[in-house]
Amino acid sequence: MKVLITKLQNCLVNFIDKTKKITIFTIVQIISTNKITLLLFRYILAMKVNFVKRFSKILFLSILFFSCSSDLDFDQTKDLKLEPVFVANLAYFNVPATQFANGGDGQIAFDEEEFDAFKEKFFRDNLVKAELDFEIENTIIRAFTVDIALIDANNQILETDSYPIPAYSGSPNTIKYPTEVFENQRLDLLKRTVKLAFFVRMALGPPLDQNSTGNLKLRSGATVYMEIE
Numbered sequence: 001m002k003v004l005i006t007k008l009q010n011c012l013v014n015f016i017d018k019t020k021k022i023t024i025f026t027i028v029q030i031i032s033t034n035k036i037t038l039l040l041f042r043y044i045l046a047m048k049v050n051f052v053k054r055f056s057k058i059l060f061l062s063i064l065f066f067s068c069s070s071d072l073d074f075d076q077t078k079d080l081k082l083e084p085v086f087v088a089n090l091a092y093f094n095v096p097a098t099q100f101a102n103g104g105d106g107q108i109a110f111d112e113e114e115f116d117a118f119k120e121k122f123f124r125d126n127l128v129k130a131e132l133d134f135e136i137e138n139t140i141i142r143a144f145t146v147d148i149a150l151i152d153a154n155n156q157i158l159e160t161d162s163y164p165i166p167a168y169s170g171s172p173n174t175i176k177y178p179t180e181v182f183e184n185q186r187l188d189l190l191k192r193t194v195k196l197a198f199f200v201r202m203a204l205g206p207p208l209d210q211n212s213t214g215n216l217k218l219r220s221g222a223t224v225y226m227e228i229e
Contacts, residue, residue, distance in 0.1 A: 109170040109200035140214035147199040
């Protein structure tokens with residue numbers, strides 16, 4: 001039996017080497033149903049699969065080499081333009097109702113943050129558009145208006161945008177405001193901005209004290225578009 005199996009194996013291997021073609025149907029025709037020859041069938045089938053994989057890799061590399069060896073037009077690099085888009089968090093605050101205790105209407109809170117997003121010249125030169133998104137959630141029983149100012153290096157206000165939000169009445173009270181789009185002249189203002197100032201004004205309403213609940217939350221993000229040539 002061992003001699004027969006060896007001869008069968010050699011016969012099949014020689015057949016593969018000569019023709020490089022073999023099918024499962026061909027192998028089944030040649031081998032008997034003996035358990036030992038079934039193992040031999042699996043072995044030879046594995047050889048075939050390995051051969052096909054190796055041949056496929058060689059064929060792929062040949063095609064890749066042929067493609068890469070074609071003439072290159074280096075003048076095409078003159079028309080190359082990259083347009084990356086970046087998304088990042090901008091500013092965030094969370095003020096509890098107790099910080100507004102004993103406050104009347106008008107401006108009652110102020111905060112300021114450094115804004116150095118466009119500090120690098122390369123970034124300023126290649127920036128073509130920016131979008132700022134603001135979202136405010138109010139769970140306090142008073143209405144508010146949040147003013148956001150763009151401030152330059154001379155501490156001058158370049159632009160102020162206002163975002164009002166009504167008092168909390170028990171139902172979800174979150175507002176996502178229309179996207180602020182900065183292009184052309186307005187984009188130039190944003191590039192000159194070095195600080196963002198936040199002014200919070202509370203409208204008239206029920207008094208707040210140290211036992212008052214709720215928060216005023218602001219979340220914001222920026223999406224910037226660049227063109228690099």
